[in-house]
Amino acid sequence: MSRGEALMAAHDYLSTPRENRSEQFTKSHLENADTLSGIFAVLKDRGNVAPADVLEEAKVLYEWLSAPQHRVGFFDESDYFRGESALYAGASTRLVGSREETERWLDRAEASFRHTINPAPMLARVAYIRLALRYDTGRYDEVTELIPSLHLTFGKLAMAEEYWKCRFLEGMAFKAMGNLDQAAVAFEDLVSAAQLPVDDGLKGTALINLGNLKSGQGDHEAALRSYSEALPLLKRANRPVALADLKTMVGETLNLLGRKTQAIDAYLEAVADYISIGAATQAAYIQVVLAEALLDAERPREAEWQIAAALPTIEREKMLPEGLAAVVLLKESVRQRNANPKALAEVRHHLQNRA
Amino acid sequence: MEISDDLGVSLSHEDDFEREIETVFRETLGLIHIALVSHYQLKEQEATELEKDLFVWFRRFCYRPGASIRENRPFLLVACCQFAREYQKYLVGTGVLSSDEKLKLILDREPVDVAHDFSRSLQLFDFRRSDA
Numbered sequence: 001m002s003r004g005e006a007l008m009a010a011h012d013y014l015s016t017p018r019e020n021r022s023e024q025f026t027k028s029h030l031e032n033a034d035t036l037s038g039i040f041a042v043l044k045d046r047g048n049v050a051p052a053d054v055l056e057e058a059k060v061l062y063e064w065l066s067a068p069q070h071r072v073g074f075f076d077e078s079d080y081f082r083g084e085s086a087l088y089a090g091a092s093t094r095l096v097g098s099r100e101e102t103e104r105w106l107d108r109a110e111a112s113f114r115h116t117i118n119p120a121p122m123l124a125r126v127a128y129i130r131l132a133l134r135y136d137t138g139r140y141d142e143v144t145e146l147i148p149s150l151h152l153t154f155g156k157l158a159m160a161e162e163y164w165k166c167r168f169l170e171g172m173a174f175k176a177m178g179n180l181d182q183a184a185v186a187f188e189d190l191v192s193a194a195q196l197p198v199d200d201g202l203k204g205t206a207l208i209n210l211g212n213l214k215s216g217q218g219d220h221e222a223a224l225r226s227y228s229e230a231l232p233l234l235k236r237a238n239r240p241v242a243l244a245d246l247k248t249m250v251g252e253t254l255n256l257l258g259r260k261t262q263a264i265d266a267y268l269e270a271v272a273d274y275i276s277i278g279a280a281t282q283a284a285y286i287q288v289v290l291a292e293a294l295l296d297a298e299r300p301r302e303a304e305w306q307i308a309a310a311l312p313t314i315e316r317e318k319m320l321p322e323g324l325a326a327v328v329l330l331k332e333s334v335r336q337r338n339a340n341p342k343a344l345a346e347v348r349h350h351l352q353n354r355a
Numbered sequence: 356m357e358i359s360d361d362l363g364v365s366l367s368h369e370d371d372f373e374r375e376i377e378t379v380f381r382e383t384l385g386l387i388h389i390a391l392v393s394h395y396q397l398k399e400q401e402a403t404e405l406e407k408d409l410f411v412w413f414r415r416f417c418y419r420p421g422a423s424i425r426e427n428r429p430f431l432l433v434a435c436c437q438f439a440r441e442y443q444k445y446l447v448g449t450g451v452l453s454s455d456e457k458l459k460l461i462l463d464r465e466p467v468d469v470a471h472d473f474s475r476s477l478q479l480f481d482f483r484r485s486d487a
Binding site for chain 2: 002003004033034037073074075076077080117118120121122124125157158159162
């Protein structure tokens, strides 16, 4: 089977809803190692767009491949594919937020990859997710200590994507630690990409962060230039989450520059994007930020709509402690059609700290 | 027209990649055959069948990240030795094949070590190629 045919078979499998896949249908697709390779290639592209979906698919694959009666391909291929499914499940679980479960998937991935003929590149990929997980839990000093070695490994293996992901993660850790100069160097390194080619999505995300650093240093015009460079890259790479983040940051910078109407438009676009990708909590947070900007621009009615739209999500998803006085006050003020700016600012502050 | 142009580029890149896999496999096939027939004592027909499976595996293996096609040759030899060893051990274990001293010796060795010895021959081959 050619690579093109394998990808077509993979799309056939993945475009069939999971509940409609018969045992025979699943078997005929997954027993074919070429199709399975194609399925992982497709899932790789979807990882940043639909992590929840990739997680479900990866779980199904891992379970199927782990059944003793299912052997796929030759030599080490069963172990390799099982490792891939566990790695994809781990990477996706991390993105949708469950840390303990991520660790477990990574353990499974390592256990399978250890039995393959050339485990080093695969184990390095697992190590990267482990470091990303440390970043998520705020262990930034561990990330900056350990990532240069992994960065070097990926360089030696000529794994360009992972090589740059390491540099990006290092930059993010420096940024979180307040080491802004080193963070800027890491992001600029990625934008210039002198060593190995870098993909548009990652380059665009580095530009967003570079812009964010410049905005934080008061150079808002330079920040907007970075953002406008990032926009076409992220569109080309189909990174809806990063695009929504970008619009949020553009909104923040325009707000700081006093360009209120443009800032509101950018926030509105960000909210619409977050809603369309199912990131409800992020949408609710930006609606609160947007409401503040609307009040500031003396557009109280629109501000109340945004608050009214955000509150159900804030409560349903338990984004703030139950019974928080500011939330109660804000709800009441919206009911009376007289949004309370102080309560709104307090709610935004709590949400910001939570994020 | 943009879509078809991109597709053309990607297809031609894929063709080049597939051709390189075939070339590298063909270059290594002589050594693989010697390993299977002379060292692991497979019959000609068994070796030919195994070589077909090895090619299918190697083709997919080259799509894994972390090494160029040429850098993957030592792993091809490891897979060759591993499969030959499992196959012959199975035949000896079930009594289909009787083992002589030479076969016993190679079946007792780790496939990675045997493949490592063969890799030296590959290095020699590369040296000659670059010298030519």
